[in-house]
Amino acid sequence: MSPDSKYLVAVVGAGPAGLYGAKELADQGARVALFNRDVKPGGLAEYGIYHSKHKMKNGLRKQFSKIMAHPDIEYFGNLTVGAEGDLSLDDLRDLGFQVIMVTAGAQGTKWLGLDGEELEGVYHAKDVVYHYNHLPPFATKEMKIGRKSAIIGIGNVMCDIARWMIRDLKIDSVVCFARRGPAEAKWTRKEFASFAANMDMDAFEAEFAKCTPIMEGVNQDVEAAKAFIMEGVASAKDPVSETRFEFDFCASPKGMTGEDGKLKAITIEETTLVPKNGDTKAQGTGNITEVEIDSVVFCIGDKVDESFGLPTEWSEFSKNPEPRFPIDDMSYEAYDHEAEKVIEDIFLAGWSRKASDGLVGAARKDGTNGSKAVLQYLEQLGPAASLDTQGLHDRIAALDKYVVRNEDYNKLLDAEKAVAESKGVDEFKFDTNEEMLEAIGADK
Numbered sequence: 001m002s003p004d005s006k007y008l009v010a011v012v013g014a015g016p017a018g019l020y021g022a023k024e025l026a027d028q029g030a031r032v033a034l035f036n037r038d039v040k041p042g043g044l045a046e047y048g049i050y051h052s053k054h055k056m057k058n059g060l061r062k063q064f065s066k067i068m069a070h071p072d073i074e075y076f077g078n079l080t081v082g083a084e085g086d087l088s089l090d091d092l093r094d095l096g097f098q099v100i101m102v103t104a105g106a107q108g109t110k111w112l113g114l115d116g117e118e119l120e121g122v123y124h125a126k127d128v129v130y131h132y133n134h135l136p137p138f139a140t141k142e143m144k145i146g147r148k149s150a151i152i153g154i155g156n157v158m159c160d161i162a163r164w165m166i167r168d169l170k171i172d173s174v175v176c177f178a179r180r181g182p183a184e185a186k187w188t189r190k191e192f193a194s195f196a197a198n199m200d201m202d203a204f205e206a207e208f209a210k211c212t213p214i215m216e217g218v219n220q221d222v223e224a225a226k227a228f229i230m231e232g233v234a235s236a237k238d239p240v241s242e243t244r245f246e247f248d249f250c251a252s253p254k255g256m257t258g259e260d261g262k263l264k265a266i267t268i269e270e271t272t273l274v275p276k277n278g279d280t281k282a283q284g285t286g287n288i289t290e291v292e293i294d295s296v297v298f299c300i301g302d303k304v305d306e307s308f309g310l311p312t313e314w315s316e317f318s319k320n321p322e323p324r325f326p327i328d329d330m331s332y333e334a335y336d337h338e339a340e341k342v343i344e345d346i347f348l349a350g351w352s353r354k355a356s357d358g359l360v361g362a363a364r365k366d367g368t369n370g371s372k373a374v375l376q377y378l379e380q381l382g383p384a385a386s387l388d389t390q391g392l393h394d395r396i397a398a399l400d401k402y403v404v405r406n407e408d409y410n411k412l413l414d415a416e417k418a419v420a421e422s423k424g425v426d427e428f429k430f431d432t433n434e435e436m437l438e439a440i441g442a443d444k
């Protein structure tokens with residue numbers, strides 16, 4: 001431990017926001033306990049980013065390894081914090097932590113309350129990306145993706161799911177429904193280019209012609225919207241399957257129907273665009289169609305975990321509307337909106353502050369800025385009465401499970417690398433916590 005340490009801080013969640021946030025805190029005089037639900041740190045950088053982006057993921061893992069080696073950051077993986085977790089927020093307070101920074105991501109599922117959401121074949125993107133990125137327990141859950149699939153939403157997560165269906169599963173057809181039009185595409189060119197070669201161009205032209213008067217009705221730049229999509233087509237990766245991909249713009253999901261518990265069709269309402277606060281909004285026209293499909297993946301963003309134990313509004317944890325320690329004009333402070341009171345010692349960063357927003361770089365910046373707000377609060381509060389974490393270690397020793405420590409991370413990465421080399425594959429990941437713990441040597 002650095003002799004300059006004077007504060008004791010808990011960070012909940014070791015995704016990019018938590019890892020880089022913990023580093024900022026530790027560099028600036030805090031002793032940090034970093035708690036993580038998963039065995040491995042990294043969050044969506046490990047378990048969200050597309051599985052074959054090896055260079056990007058290995059680069060991030062190297063940075064995470066360095067942070068895990070920081071003398072003032074103690075990692076406690078395979079340990080959940082929260083109202084239903086291994087440790088509650090009050091437990092952390094009782095154990096002497098002066099501040100808790102919550103960087104647990106957006107772990108809740110944004111169901112729309114449609115009929116048929118419980119049917120086999122209906123999935124949310126998070127579960128699917130966790131599955132193909134080998135996060136327990138999703139890694140071993142069977143995803144029933146059929147030959148004819150649908151996707152809802154037109155952001156980058158849609159691109160990842162389409163890529164998986166087209167390049168990995170090589171299914172027959174994928175139809176992507178967007179409640180608004182082509183000008184509202186939120187993906188980046190490179191992500192679309194990963195599967196754009198499979199787009200049925202005749203269907204696209206017909207679809208674009210359908211949308212043109214709707215787009216003109218809200219003064220959108222029709223040519224610019226088309227040019228953006230065509231840029232992706234022009235830089236498309238070579239196809240590896242015959243999968244037919246098509247868009248259905250201005251089409252909003254209304255429900256799903258099934259047979260014997262299995263998805264059979266999705267009900268879609270045609271929409272038009274109306275202006276709203278300088279943007280557009282989809283408005284239903286009442287025209288309904290049924291499209292036969294055998295699976296659908298909702299790629300519409302996530303919300304925070306409502307069972308965590310903090311007040312939530314919409315899809316997010318409530319934030320102090322008049323922050324005491326704003327950074328770049330933003331509030332990082334948890335808030336009880338019913339009592340209209342700031343929760344003094346709890347700060348939020350990353351996707352726990354703003355759900356499903358931005359890339360790893362943005363989460364890194366947000367974690368760092370959240371820590372800056374925490375440090376301002378600590379400066380007012382003064383040093384911790386004690387930096388001793390023996391009480392925490394005693395609590396953890398009493399848990400009926402192995403809690404993963406800093407040095408275990410590299411052991412696990414090395415064990416997985418060794419299996420990958422022996423199998424002659426680019427990457428190997430264990431599918432269960434038990435296998436990961438065995439590789440670490442935790443069973444001995």
Ligand SMILES: Cc1cc2nc3c(=O)[nH]c(=O)nc-3n(C[C@H](O)[C@H](O)[C@H](O)COP(=O)(O)OP(=O)(O)OC[C@H]3O[C@@H](n4cnc5c(N)ncnc54)[C@H](O)[C@@H]3O)c2cc1C
Pocket residue numbers: 012013014015016017018035036037038041042043044045048049050053079080081082085103104105106107129157160308349350351352357358359360361362363
């Ligand atoms: C499918 C997908 C693909 C993406 N691809 C890219 C990409 O290619 N490039 C890019 O730059 N960005 C990409 N992103 C965005 C990037 O992954 C996110 O911006 C970033 O991971 C968010 O970081 P975070 O730390 O806020 O949350 P997360 O990464 O979600 O991390 C949250 C962490 O908190 C832990 N946790 C959760 N609940 C608890 C709890 N109760 N107690 C303790 N720990 C808990 C989790 O185990 C996890 O480790 C992608 C996102 C998704 C969804």
Ligand SMILES: NC(=O)c1ccc[n+]([C@@H]2O[C@H](COP(=O)([O-])OP(=O)(O)OC[C@H]3O[C@@H](n4cnc5c(N)ncnc54)[C@H](OP(=O)(O)O)[C@@H]3O)[C@@H](O)[C@H]2O)c1
Pocket residue numbers: 112152153154155156157158160178179180184186187188191252253299300301302356357358359
């Ligand atoms: N490779 C990468 O770099 C990569 C990969 C994946 C994710 N990410 C990042 O992760 C973040 C999250 O991505 P995302 O794709 O989940 O979110 P996103 O970019 O916000 O896209 C969400 C999509 O869902 C639609 N949607 C939302 N609510 C809906 C509803 N009720 N009914 C129908 N459609 C609905 C949205 O339509 P409206 O526009 O009409 O709301 C939008 O098309 C983004 O910042 C993204 O860039 C990056």
